[in-house]
Amino acid sequence: MGTGQTDGKSLCVETDPLTPISLYGKTKCAAEFYTKQHPNHLIFRLATIFGSSPRPRKDLLINNLVLKALKDKSIVIYENSFMRNYLHILDYCNAVVFSLNNWEKIKNEVYNLGNDSINCSKLDLVKKIQEHIPCEIIKAEINSDKDMRNYIVSSKKFYDKGFQCSYGLDYGIKELIKMYELIDVPVNANYN
Numbered sequence: 001m002g003t004g005q006t007d008g009k010s011l012c013v014e015t016d017p018l019t020p021i022s023l024y025g026k027t028k029c030a031a032e033f034y035t036k037q038h039p040n041h042l043i044f045r046l047a048t049i050f051g052s053s054p055r056p057r058k059d060l061l062i063n064n065l066v067l068k069a070l071k072d073k074s075i076v077i078y079e080n081s082f083m084r085n086y087l088h089i090l091d092y093c094n095a096v097v098f099s100l101n102n103w104e105k106i107k108n109e110v111y112n113l114g115n116d117s118i119n120c121s122k123l124d125l126v127k128k129i130q131e132h133i134p135c136e137i138i139k140a141e142i143n144s145d146k147d148m149r150n151y152i153v154s155s156k157k158f159y160d161k162g163f164q165c166s167y168g169l170d171y172g173i174k175e176l177i178k179m180y181e182l183i184d185v186p187v188n189a190n191y192n
Helices: 023-035 061-072 089-101 122-132 169-183
Strands: 042-046 048-050 074-077 083-088 109-113 115-121 136-139
Touching: 023 042, 042 089, 048 061, 048 089, 061 074, 061 083, 061 122, 061 169, 074 122, 083 089, 083 122, 083 169, 115 122, 122 136, 122 169
Parallel strands: 042 109, 048 083, 074 136
Antiparallel strands: 083 115
16 A cells, blocks of 8 residues: 555555555555556556466465465464555456456545455464464464555445445455365465
8 A cells, every 4th residue: 555554543545644664665655646647547556366277376475474374273463453455356357346346436546445344463364364274373472564554445435436335355265275276276276
C-alpha cells in the first residue's frame, strides 16, 4: 500500500501521507508520482495478494503460512499483533475488469484495493488457518519480522464506485490446501 507502518489501529485512506519503509515501497511511491503526471491513469495500492495460481507465489504471507501449516504442522509468527490487509487474486482480477468497464467514473484516481473484511492481525490470520489445518501456533518472542508493515486499510473509496469483493479468507485457505495437495503430485509440480 505504500503506507508502511502506522499505529495499527487507525484506518489508512488514500489521502494519508505515504511512509514507505522499504526500497520496494519507495519505488512504488515514485512510480505513483510519475503515473499521476499522465492523463487517463489509474493507481491501485494493493493489499497483500493471496490465492492459487499455475506458478504459486509461496512468499506471499497467506500462501506461505498455509504451506507451513500443511508441511510443518506449525506456524511461527513474529509481531503477531501487526495488522495487514489482504486480497484474493480473483478479486484483484475482477477489480481490473470492473475498472475497464467503468473507466470514466474511476480514472485519474488512487484507490486502496483490498478486502476490508480481511483486515486482521497476523495472529488472527494464523488462527483462521488453524481452523482448516490442525497446527501449532508459535508466537516468537525473540527476534523480529523484517517486514514491519502494520496498518489497517480502507478500500471504501473503490467500493463506493460499485466494486465488491467476492472471495474471503476461508475460500482462499481451502483453495490453497487443494492447490498444494495437487502440486505435491510429481507430475503436477512446477516449483522448487
